[in-house]
Amino acid sequence: MAVDRRLETILRTTLGDSFKTYVLSPQIHQRPTSHADIYHMILVKPNPNSCRANSAHFALKVFKHANDSSDAAYEERHDPGRLWSRESRVLSWINRKVRFSTSVGVRKPYLVPQFHGASLDHFALTTSFISGEVLANLLSRVPETSETPNQRDIFEGHFIRGIKDVAKFDGLINAEENRMDAPDIFNKEATQHQVRENRALKCNLIRLYYAFHSDAFHLDHFGLEFDTQEVLNQLRAEQISLDSRISELQQLSKRLHVPVRYQHNDCNGQNMIVTGKAPYSNRFVDLENFGPASSVSDISSYCIVLTSGGNNHIFRSENFPHYRHVYHSYEHAWRNMDLDLVKRLDSYVNGQFGEVVGQIMTEREYADLTAGFFADAISKTVKLAAAGVRFGSSNTPVTSRNTFDVSTSRTDVEELFRAVNSMSGLINTCTDPTGVRDYFYTLGKTLNDIGYNVPSGVLVEIRSGISIGNNVMGQIPTFKRAD
Numbered sequence: 001m002a003v004d005r006r007l008e009t010i011l012r013t014t015l016g017d018s019f020k021t022y023v024l025s026p027q028i029h030q031r032p033t034s035h036a037d038i039y040h041m042i043l044v045k046p047n048p049n050s051c052r053a054n055s056a057h058f059a060l061k062v063f064k065h066a067n068d069s070s071d072a073a074y075e076e077r078h079d080p081g082r083l084w085s086r087e088s089r090v091l092s093w094i095n096r097k098v099r100f101s102t103s104v105g106v107r108k109p110y111l112v113p114q115f116h117g118a119s120l121d122h123f124a125l126t127t128s129f130i131s132g133e134v135l136a137n138l139l140s141r142v143p144e145t146s147e148t149p150n151q152r153d154i155f156e157g158h159f160i161r162g163i164k165d166v167a168k169f170d171g172l173i174n175a176e177e178n179r180m181d182a183p184d185i186f187n188k189e190a191t192q193h194q195v196r197e198n199r200a201l202k203c204n205l206i207r208l209y210y211a212f213h214s215d216a217f218h219l220d221h222f223g224l225e226f227d228t229q230e231v232l233n234q235l236r237a238e239q240i241s242l243d244s245r246i247s248e249l250q251q252l253s254k255r256l257h258v259p260v261r262y263q264h265n266d267c268n269g270q271n272m273i274v275t276g277k278a279p280y281s282n283r284f285v286d287l288e289n290f291g292p293a294s295s296v297s298d299i300s301s302y303c304i305v306l307t308s309g310g311n312n313h314i315f316r317s318e319n320f321p322h323y324r325h326v327y328h329s330y331e332h333a334w335r336n337m338d339l340d341l342v343k344r345l346d347s348y349v350n351g352q353f354g355e356v357v358g359q360i361m362t363e364r365e366y367a368d369l370t371a372g373f374f375a376d377a378i379s380k381t382v383k384l385a386a387a388g389v390r391f392g393s394s395n396t397p398v399t400s401r402n403t404f405d406v407s408t409s410r411t412d413v414e415e416l417f418r419a420v421n422s423m424s425g426l427i428n429t430c431t432d433p434t435g436v437r438d439y440f441y442t443l444g445k446t447l448n449d450i451g452y453n454v455p456s457g458v459l460v461e462i463r464s465g466i467s468i469g470n471n472v473m474g475q476i477p478t479f480k481r482a483d
């Protein structure tokens with residue numbers, strides 16, 4: 001096989017003068033995604049005196065235009081130049097700045113691959129290639145619903161190890177010392193970012209309306225023809241204004257009182273590579289959406305988007321509160337760079353994490369974070385369904401196929417709203433219970449308007465708060481600090 005000269009040129013441009021004496025191995029593995037191509041490339045140092053050649057493995061990511069999504073807002077959000085620029089800056093910032101101190105000095109946490117360089121001409125960037133398996137594949141090989149306790153334990157072991165890694169990532173990224181110069185990178189873009197997110201949400205809702213009502217639209221010889229304007233006309237006929245709903249939801253979301261922190265923002269098992277060395281050795285890739293967001297959005301998407309066994313699986317588990325407590329305990333420890341606490345947590349068992357949570361936050365903060373968790377989970381589920389109808393489930397990896405299915409999304413969303421309804425008691429301890437109730441009510445109504453079917457009785461109960469119980473939140477910690 002001949003060496004691909006075009007790819008070699010791109011790789012060498014990103015590497016600059018480094019690795020000049022190395023030659024490219026013709027073996028290149030390519031992995032195309034919806035808006036980038038990832039190439040695994042190997043440079044080998046020729047050494048005539050030894051049969052053991054020195055080699056360096058790279059992941060070259062070349063951003064490209066989304067494969068014809070026919071949605072202007074989607075294209076804009078996935079603009080190759082913007083994603084390339086953001087991911088390059090984030091990777092180099094994390095590589096340069098994120099550290100933690102130990103008794104013997106300062107250490108790099110290796111949360112992400114090493115960043116080698118970027119090329120504006122090709123919208124390409126190069127990182128070290130991480131050998132290992134993505135966590136999603138590992139999880140999907142062990143059926144989490146398996147009857148055998150042994151299999152369930154293996155699944156839970158991988159899953160909890162992933163939680164600890166998410167907590168370490170979020171904690172260290174937001175540690176005071178590490179954040180010092182970060183705001184400058186993103187704050188300038190915050191307003192534009194919100195505008196883009198709102199536009200993307202609108203185009204997602206339009207896509208989903210179309211998918212749910214496809215029989216009402218024009219069919220031509222080639223099948224369904226998606227047309228934004230046609231959908232908007234129909235929505236107008238039904239007197240639904242997406243713009244006013246979206247701005248109403250944006251206002252209401254502030255009343256959830258969830259802190260804003262830096263988040264990975266695409267935190268799921270597909271973007272976590274498990275290396276052999278436990279613990280805390282999963283590496284995060286795909287940092288193009290990294291930035292300020294709800295402080296529970298990473299753990300929420302990690303828990304909700306799981307494996308081919310189904311979404312939402314984890315929050316049905318009786319251990320669900322435990323998983324969240326593990327996350328909050330470790331996140332707190334890393335954010336404060338309290339390595340002694342990390343060490344103690346490593347020896348804790350189920351039950352003890354609740355005690356830690358009871359000490360590090362108040363009941364009000366806990367309730368706000370719980371409501372935020374479900375708000376983020378619902379948004380994520382809707383986003384994935386829209387991506388699924390946009391590109392078709394055959395284009396998505398096997399492990400996440402079901403997450404992209406519209407009808408699954410319907411039942412998932414309904415289940416999430418029922419969960420919100422069942423934690424009515426907890427919502428009453430939120431900073432602004434009425435705001436939280438109005439948020440979920442308005443969100444549910446909007447989703448129903450585009451074709452979801454959350455029973456109106458559930459929405460009315462959420463808004464009025466008449467339902468009793470704390471089902472989803474079985475084991476609530478005992479809180480030591482008053483609000």
Ligand SMILES: Nc1ncnc2c1ncn2[C@@H]1O[C@H](COP(=O)(O)OP(=O)(O)O)[C@@H](O)[C@H]1O
Binds near residue numbers: 059061128
């Ligand atoms: N540095 C890397 N080392 C090993 N595998 C990688 C690396 N970067 C990406 N990958 C693999 O390629 C896949 C897609 O890359 P990603 O950056 O997530 O692209 P996208 O933004 O299109 O999702 C990842 O899920 C992972 O399996």
Ligand SMILES: [Mg+2]
Binds near residue numbers: 270271285286
């Ligand atoms: Mg990815």
